[in-house]
Amino acid sequence: MSTIFRRLTSLLNNPTLSSSVSASLVLERLYYADGRHNPSHPKHGSFQGLSVLA
Secondary structure, three states: OHHHHHHHHHHHOOOOOOHHHHHHHHHHHHHHHOOOOOOOOOOOOOOOOOOOOO
16 A cells, blocks of 8 residues: 555656646546446546545
8 A cells, every 4th residue: 555655646746747637647546546447336437535635
């Protein structure tokens, strides 16, 4: 789990990315980490609740 947080932190601290691009990348990673890409997940297709962490 700490590896995920280190990678997310490195994305957010990357000076070459704009803040909106880095936020989108973080949300996408959180989406997949939560398993929402799986059609059987109750929140499949929804980013709701993930933006709290961004």
